[in-house]
Amino acid sequence: MNAPQSLFDRVWARHVIVANPGGEELLFVDRNLVHEGGTFLAFDQMRIDGHKVRKPKQTLAVTDHYLPSTHRATAPASIANPEIRRVVELLDANAREFGIEHFGVHHPRQGIIHVVGPELGWTQPGLLIACCDSHTATHGALGALPIPIGQSNQLRHVLATQTLWQKKPKTMRIVIDGALPAHVTPKDVILTVISRIGIGGAAGHAVEYAGSTIRAMSVEGRMTICNMSIEAGARIGMIAPDDTTYNYLQGRPLAPQGEDWDRALAYWRTLPSDTDARFDRELALNASELAPMVSWGTSPEDSSPITGSVPDPATIADAEKRGRIRRALEYMKLSPGTALSSIKVDRVFIGSCTNARIEDLRAAARVVKGRTTTIPAMVVPGSTAVKHQAEAEGLDQIFLAAGFEWRDASCSMCGGSNGDLVAAGLRCASTTNRNFEGRQGPGALTHLMSPAMAAAAAVSGRLTDVREL
Amino acid sequence: MQPFTVVTAVAAPLDIAKIDTGMIVPGRFQRLPRRPGHADYARVFLHDLRFDSREQPRLDFVLNHPAYKQAGILVTGPDFGCGSSRESAAYATLDFGVRALIGASFGDVFRSNCMQNGVLTIVLSQSVVSGLLAQLQAAPGAVMTVDLPHQTVTAPDGAAHAFDIDATRKQRLLEGLDDVGVTLQHLAQIEAFEKQYRVDMPWLAHMI
Ligand code: SF4
Numbered sequence: 001m002n003a004p005q006s007l008f009d010r011v012w013a014r015h016v017i018v019a020n021p022g023g024e025e026l027l028f029v030d031r032n033l034v035h036e037g038g039t040f041l042a043f044d045q046m047r048i049d050g051h052k053v054r055k056p057k058q059t060l061a062v063t064d065h066y067l068p069s070t071h072r073a074t075a076p077a078s079i080a081n082p083e084i085r086r087v088v089e090l091l092d093a094n095a096r097e098f099g100i101e102h103f104g105v106h107h108p109r110q111g112i113i114h115v116v117g118p119e120l121g122w123t124q125p126g127l128l129i130a131c132c133d134s135h136t137a138t139h140g141a142l143g144a145l146p147i148p149i150g151q152s153n154q155l156r157h158v159l160a161t162q163t164l165w166q167k168k169p170k171t172m173r174i175v176i177d178g179a180l181p182a183h184v185t186p187k188d189v190i191l192t193v194i195s196r197i198g199i200g201g202a203a204g205h206a207v208e209y210a211g212s213t214i215r216a217m218s219v220e221g222r223m224t225i226c227n228m229s230i231e232a233g234a235r236i237g238m239i240a241p242d243d244t245t246y247n248y249l250q251g252r253p254l255a256p257q258g259e260d261w262d263r264a265l266a267y268w269r270t271l272p273s274d275t276d277a278r279f280d281r282e283l284a285l286n287a288s289e290l291a292p293m294v295s296w297g298t299s300p301e302d303s304s305p306i307t308g309s310v311p312d313p314a315t316i317a318d319a320e321k322r323g324r325i326r327r328a329l330e331y332m333k334l335s336p337g338t339a340l341s342s343i344k345v346d347r348v349f350i351g352s353c354t355n356a357r358i359e360d361l362r363a364a365a366r367v368v369k370g371r372t373t374t375i376p377a378m379v380v381p382g383s384t385a386v387k388h389q390a391e392a393e394g395l396d397q398i399f400l401a402a403g404f405e406w407r408d409a410s411c412s413m414c415g416g417s418n419g420d421l422v423a424a425g426l427r428c429a430s431t432t433n434r435n436f437e438g439r440q441g442p443g444a445l446t447h448l449m450s451p452a453m454a455a456a457a458a459v460s461g462r463l464t465d466v467r468e469l
Numbered sequence: 470m471q472p473f474t475v476v477t478a479v480a481a482p483l484d485i486a487k488i489d490t491g492m493i494v495p496g497r498f499q500r501l502p503r504r505p506g507h508a509d510y511a512r513v514f515l516h517d518l519r520f521d522s523r524e525q526p527r528l529d530f531v532l533n534h535p536a537y538k539q540a541g542i543l544v545t546g547p548d549f550g551c552g553s554s555r556e557s558a559a560y561a562t563l564d565f566g567v568r569a570l571i572g573a574s575f576g577d578v579f580r581s582n583c584m585q586n587g588v589l590t591i592v593l594s595q596s597v598v599s600g601l602l603a604q605l606q607a608a609p610g611a612v613m614t615v616d617l618p619h620q621t622v623t624a625p626d627g628a629a630h631a632f633d634i635d636a637t638r639k640q641r642l643l644e645g646l647d648d649v650g651v652t653l654q655h656l657a658q659i660e661a662f663e664k665q666y667r668v669d670m671p672w673l674a675h676m677i
Contacts, residue, residue: 017662018655022637026655028662030673041557044503049470051649057676083500090502127673152556153585153648160649163659260672267670 004274007240008171008206011145011271015128017163024165027147031122032158033113033131034061034100036091037417042132042155043094051160053098058162060122061095061102063088064112065417069380069407075105081419098159111383111409114138114353118223119385121252125241125268130158135353135433137229141222142249143241143271148230169236170280172205173273176213178287183467185363186221187355187431187450189213189285190228191293191303197283199301203233205281208273213287214239219248220359227354228433231300240272294340294463295435295448297328302435303448304340306465312336331437332445333425340463343447346426348377348458349440350404350451352414355431356382358389360451364431365395367455367466368402374461378405380412380420404458416441429457470587472645473617476568478541480613480625481532482605485518488545489552490579492518494561501557507564510557514565536610544601544613545572550579550590559583569615571622573598584638585647589615591622591632600624617642 005013017026046053053059066084068075079085088105095102103109109116114135117123125143129136132155136148147164149155158164174193194201207229214222222239229237246265249255256264291305302325304311310329313336316322329336334343350356350364361381379399381387387409390396396406413420414432416439422428424443431454432439435446447463456464498513518530526533532540543549549572550558559582562570568588573595580590593601604625605611611625617639621629641651652659667674 018658026652026659028659028666031676038499040500040502041560048503048505049647049649055677086502087500150554150556153582157648157652161652161659162663163652165648165652256672264670264672 004276004278006171006173006273006277006279007143007208007238007271008145008236009277011126011128011143012168014126015145020165024167027128027164027166029130029158029162029164030058030127031129032059032162033117033129033133033136034059034091034155035065035113035133036063036087037065037132038151039132039155040087040090040094041152042159043090043098045152045156046098046159051156053100053159055162056099059100059159060117061091061100062113062116063091063102063104063110064409065411065415067105067110067408067410068418069378069410069412069420072105072408084418108384111381111385112353112356112411114223114227115357115382115386118142118219119252119357119383121249121255124249124255124264125245126271130164134230135227137235137237138223138227138353140229140236140238141219141226142245143238143268145238146226146236148235169204169206171208172202172234172281172283173208173210173279174283174285175211176209176285176287177211178213179216180213180287180290183292183452184287184290185292185450185452186217186224188290188293189287190225190231191295191300191448192290193283193285194228194232194300195293195303196285197232199231199299200233202229205234206236206238207232207234208279209237209239210273211285215242215244217244218359219245220357223357224354224360228300231433241268242272292450292453292466294453295446296332296334296340296343297325298331298435298437299328300433300435300448302328306340306453306463308340310334310336310338310340341465343463344427345375345429345447345457345462347375347422347428348373348454349380349413349422349428349430349432350378350454351380351382351412352432353382353411354433355451356380356386358386360431361386361390361395362393364451364455365398367452367469368404368459369398371402371459373403373458375458376405377403377458378407378413380407381409383409402458413440415439422446429454429463470585470645470647470650473568473587473589473642475614475616475618476541477612477614478568479537479539479610480542480544480601480605481537481540482602483531483543483545483549484602484606486546487548487551488515490550490555490558490576491552493550493558494555499555499557503557503560503564507560510561510564511566514561534609539566541566542569542571542613542615543567544598544605545570547573547595548576550576550583552576554578554582556582559586559588563588571598571601584642587642587645587647589617589642591615591634593622593630593632597630
């Protein structure tokens with residue numbers, strides 16, 4: 001009998017070509033995703049070395065980070081910042097030169113890479129997916145093995161060889177059981193996990209999220225969970241595929257069809273972890289105890305239920321942590337003991353690869369419907385397809401009527417690479433994944449939360465418990 | 470990547486501690502393309518140390534001394550290349566014409582990025598490094614030799630100093646093999662794997 005295996009072990013083993021004496025294994029990369037970010041350096045180096053992309057069909061390029069969220073029709077020519085414009089144009093030129101498919105500025109499939117892959121059916125269970133981005137774990141929500149890689153050396157290696165040298169990480173299972181209370185979302189689940197184990201809590205581990213709460217979640221919700229694995233320190237996050245996954249994938253443009261579908265499905269069904277699979281670490285969470293979360297500091301682990309208050313560093317025993325939180329509160333301009341729901345915000349951003357899929361926009365629209373925002377707020381759909389879907393459902397009209405801006409798909413204010421920044425000293429309720437100092441712009445004060453909570457903040461102008469609206 | 474065997478070149482003393490990757494290539498040059506010829510990256514190497522805000526050379530900075538126009542070796546203060554992992558720092562170092570760096574310590578990621586690009590980083594004790602710095606400062610334009618096969622650095626005074634290097638790294642540098650080159654030595658295994666994979670996963674075959 002074979003030793004029991006986890007989902008991760010199984011998919012990893014399926015991709016090992018050879019091992020080296022140093023303990024690294026050469027892995028076959030099924031699919032590779034490229035965005036415009038710093039990746040032009042990899043292509044420059046390929047050109048200098050005279051390398052070709054070995055398997056161009058296995059790489060997909062998508063423009064997202066630097067693309068403006070307004071005036072899309074006239075981009076890239078209308079991008080005012082010449083450097084940003086050049087980065088956008090370079091990916092187009094590189095993709096053409098190296099024979100890679102590219103969803104560029106005007107492509108109907110353009111969007112944030114981690115939103116586009118799954119919605120196309122390009123992301124599938126059991127595939128090893130490399131992407132030069134920290135939030136690659138998003139693809140693990142469908143049972144793929146996601147591996148984030150560097151934008152120059154490692155990307156060049158994948159392009160030139162369609163393989164990747166990696167040391168196998170340890171494994172960790174996070175089991176979440178029970179029914180989520182009303183208005184508690186996947187974002188609240190993952191913020192809770194991170195607040196418990198800390199920003200480095202799962203470092204060196206490939207995480208599998210399991211349990212009845214995860215099983216009951218949509219694929220979109222699972223993506224929100226896996227997306228933030230890196231904020232818990234894990235580069236890899238995965239969820240076993242099940243009927244929810246297969247129903248999600250069936251009929252998507254790049255999903256297998258007909259006989260191929262049946263064969264793929266039979267294989268996918270063999271992937272989930274054996275019941276007696278062993279993990280190096282385990283963590284259990286009871287969903288019924290969870291509440292809507294908001295972050296108050298400068299790390300995603302600095303998050304608490306909205307019913308709580310800003311912590312008092314003086315009560316923290318660990319000196320290093322005390323110092324860090326003191327600095328965080330200083331940066332965030334918050335005093336200890338302040339009730340979280342009394343904190344006024346200046347603007348709201350609903351978007352990013354964490355929370356800009358159709359389900360996220362629906363959740364925010366439900367809160368906003370019939371109400372108006374008191375502060376500047378914007379919605380940036382995760383992909384052009386999400387945008388069209390939302391418009392077909394009339395969500396854009398709900399947001400516009402409430403005073404939101406309705407923009408074009410891009411990373412936008414998540415990291416501000418395209419110039420969508422939160423001005424210094426302003427406080428932003430944001431559905432993104434990172435609240436590090438300056439993440440949304442120098443001096444910007446970020447509070448992470450779910451789309452429904454961000455919508456509630458837009459309506460009341462302060463951090464708000466969506467259950468009380 | 471260019472193989473590294475024996476390099477004899479003008480050595481410049483860069484006696485500053487903790488030159489991080491952000492000083493080697495300032496953040497605002499992160500979006501700079503690297504074209505054959507590499508003049509752009511040569512220009513931004515240590516940019517803000519070399520040039521003032523009006524883009525004029527700072528005449529008091531060591532690398533702007535005419536004697537170091539052809540410098541191919543740098544003797545550095547400790548922790549050269551610490552800080553963020555930006556690979557452009559290694560590109561700029563190489564494109565400026567530097568093939569070898571000698572110091573008491575280096576940033577880890579920078580070190581391996583240099584390796585990937587055929588730049589050798591050599592760790593010697595701080596007392597030896599200080600001795601080298603003093604000799605170079607006393608005789609601007611002095612020449613040193615780095616001999617990788619014999620793992621020695623020859624100082625301007627003729628003294629040879631032995632250095633350590635991981636055997637795999639040494640072999641790769643001697644052969645001019647970067648990661649891609651090493652992996653492509655396994656090409657037959659990769660192709661065999663792919664062939665079998667196509668058979669096992671027919672629904673993916675059209676993309677492989
Ligand atoms: S939305 Fe934000 S986190 Fe996601 S890929 Fe874009 S910049 Fe990165």
